[in-house]
Amino acid sequence: MPQSVDDRSAFSSIDDVASRFAEAGYITDRRLATTIYLVTRLNKPVLLEGPAGVGKTELAKTLATVTGRRLLRLQCYEGQDETRALYEWDYGKQLLYTQMLREKINDIIADAPDIPAAVARIEGHGAVFFSDHFLVARPLLDAIRGEQPAVLLIDEVDRADEALEAVFLECLGEYQVSVPEIGTYTAKTPPFVVLTSNNTRDLSAALKRRCLHLFLDYPDAERELAIVRSKRTGLPEAAARQLVEVVRGLRELPLRKSPSISETIDWARTLTVLGVDELDAGVLADTLNIVLKYERDMQRAVEVLPRLVDPNRELPGAGHSHEHGSDVHAHDHGGDQGHQHEHAGNNGRDVRAAMDRPGRHDEGYYGAPGPGPTRRTEPGQGQGSRSFAALIRRRPG
Ligand SMILES: Nc1ncnc2c1ncn2[C@@H]1O[C@H](COP(=O)(O)OP(=O)(O)OP(=O)(O)O)[C@@H](O)[C@H]1O
Ligand SMILES: [Mg+2]
Numbered sequence: 326m327p328q329s330v331d332d333r334s335a336f337s338s339i340d341d342v343a344s345r346f347a348e349a350g351y352i353t354d355r356r357l358a359t360t361i362y363l364v365t366r367l368n369k370p371v372l373l374e375g376p377a378g379v380g381k382t383e384l385a386k387t388l389a390t391v392t393g394r395r396l397l398r399l400q401c402y403e404g405q406d407e408t409r410a411l412y413e414w415d416y417g418k419q420l421l422y423t424q425m426l427r428e429k430i431n432d433i434i435a436d437a438p439d440i441p442a443a444v445a446r447i448e449g450h451g452a453v454f455f456s457d458h459f460l461v462a463r464p465l466l467d468a469i470r471g472e473q474p475a476v477l478l479i480d481e482v483d484r485a486d487e488a489l490e491a492v493f494l495e496c497l498g499e500y501q502v503s504v505p506e507i508g509t510y511t512a513k514t515p516p517f518v519v520l521t522s523n524n525t526r527d528l529s530a531a532l533k534r535r536c537l538h539l540f541l542d543y544p545d546a547e548r549e550l551a552i553v554r555s556k557r558t559g560l561p562e563a564a565a566r567q568l569v570e571v572v573r574g575l576r577e578l579p580l581r582k583s584p585s586i587s588e589t590i591d592w593a594r595t596l597t598v599l600g601v602d603e604l605d606a607g608v609l610a611d612t613l614n615i616v617l618k619y620e621r622d623m624q625r626a627v628e629v630l631p632r633l634v635d636p637n638r639e640l641p642g643a644g645h646s647h648e649h650g651s652d653v654h655a656h657d658h659g660g661d662q663g664h665q666h667e668h669a670g671n672n673g674r675d676v677r678a679a680m681d682r683p684g685r686h687d688e689g690y691y692g693a694p695g696p697g698p699t700r701r702t703e704p705g706q707g708q709g710s711r712s713f714a715a716l717i718r719r720r721p722g
Contacts, residue, residue: 336362351380351387352544352551360539361388370497370518372482372533375541377523378585384541385478385519394517395471398478399464401485407492411502412466415459422454455506465493466502468516475516483522487529493520494531543576544586552586558593560601567604567634568593572616574633578625584616591615606631 336342342365343358353361361384364371373381389396399410423430433450437443462470468477479493496502500512520536522528544552549569553560560568569589576583584592592615601608610627617623 336365338362345391346387347555349387349390350555351383352548352555354544354548357384357539357541360537363537364388364517364519365392367537368500368515368517370520370536372520372522372528372536372538373541374522374524374538376543376583376585378587379541379543380586381519381521381541382478382480385476385480385521388517388519389476392474392476392517394474394476396478397464397468397471397475397516398480401479401481401483401489403484403486405485405489407489408463410463410465410489410492411496412463412504413461414455415461419454419459422459452506457507460504460507465496466504466510468518469496469500469502469512470510472513474514477516477518479518479520481523482520482532483525483528490529490532494529494535497535543573543583546570546573549573549586549589553590553593556590556593558590559597560593564596564602564604565593568596571604571609571630571633574629575616575626578622578629580617580622580625581619582617582622588616604634606634609634 336345339355339358339362342362343353343355346353346358346361360371363369373384375381385398386396388394430447430450433446434443437446460466464477464479468475482490482493485493497518500515501509503509520532543549546566546569549572550566553565553569554562558565572584572589572592592612595612595615596604596608599608599612609630613623613626613630617626
């Protein structure tokens with residue numbers, strides 16, 4: 326495999342990764358820093374999976390920043406074909422050139438006795454129009470052919486069709502791209518490749534095998550606090566700490582959309598703007614729309630906010646939160662929605678359609694608990710992986 330001779334992007338150690346990322350405003354933990362270190366040392370792509378807003382995309386951007394590499398981003402979507410990912414021919418330019426070269430072309434075919442002879446003559450010159458000059462490089466080819474080393478971000482790879490996934494495989498295995506009309510391009514300096522997935526469909530075993538795998542979960546309290554701190558939101562330390570605990574408490578609720586890290590940051594900034602130094606349930610309830618995006622989620626959250634702000638507080642009905650949670654959960658599965666649930670998950674398109682369907686409030690969403698009674702647990706690590714596991718468990722076959 327080609328290795329760069331003078332690549333300034335190398336990290337000297339795992340600690341070096343952690344400190345350079347922290348300087349750029351991205352807070353890692355040991356596992357994350359180790360994985361990044363290995364990505365850069367083994368020249369292996371990394372597949373990042375996990376709930377929304379845990380820093381998957383940001384990780385790739387930060388990797389580009391701290392290594393001084395250019396960031397090439399391929400945003401995947403359904404129905405995307407390889408011309409958007411690899412390369413395409415610049416038809417407009419080809420046409421323009423044939424117009425401009427009309428006289429020359431006329432010269433070439435001037436003494437051809439008939440049409441087959443004229444076509445044969447033009448064919449002899451056709452390669453000119455399928456050369457590097459008329460090739461439009463899309464991110465995959467650009468990452469491999471470009472002179473400058475790159476970080477290639479293949480974002481939300483689970484949204485791409487399987488046919489395109491096969492193209493990724495081919496390209497990432499050898500860091501090569503073949504253009505039949507021209508030949509094979511091989512990377513001088515292999516790009517650092519980051520793939521992200523929200524797990525709306527299973528990725529092929531072949532793709533997973535070629536990648537280092539990292540599940541990015543919601544961070545633990547200390548790291549989330551460090552992230553909030555690093556964003557200089559202006560919220561006093563004690564309030565920020567309390568806010569992080571409240572958000573972690575919200576993530577334990579059966580919500581349609583759990584608050585992500587970016588929402589914790591937004592909430593902290595909002596409270597600062599409002600001049601809040603000490604948290605109380607009232608001000609949090611008034612600003613809850615910063616972190617929760619569905620009315621029903623807000624209603625659920627408002628009920629438990631007083632207890633989340635002050636865990637020692639005795640509330641009428643407090644201590645029944647888990648019964649309440651499972652109640653809500655059960656309602657959500659009633660009738661038609663339960664039915665839809667059974668059918669969702671046959672393929673990525675179904676899962677996505679189910680996730681986009683308004684009014685669905687079940688464990689198909691990250692941050693919502695799996696099937697069965699909901700039990701209030703202390704917010705801890707693994708909040709995202711539980712809901713992630715629930716999503717996987719529901720898959721047929
Ligand atoms: N470890 C971190 N350090 C600093 N900021 C972070 C970290 N993780 C997440 N963030 C913040 O959270 C925001 C959201 O992260 P990002 O967009 O990367 O999430 P994502 O996992 O790609 O989500 P999605 O699946 O919705 O695309 C970032 O812009 C960044 O401000
Ligand atoms: Mg993202």
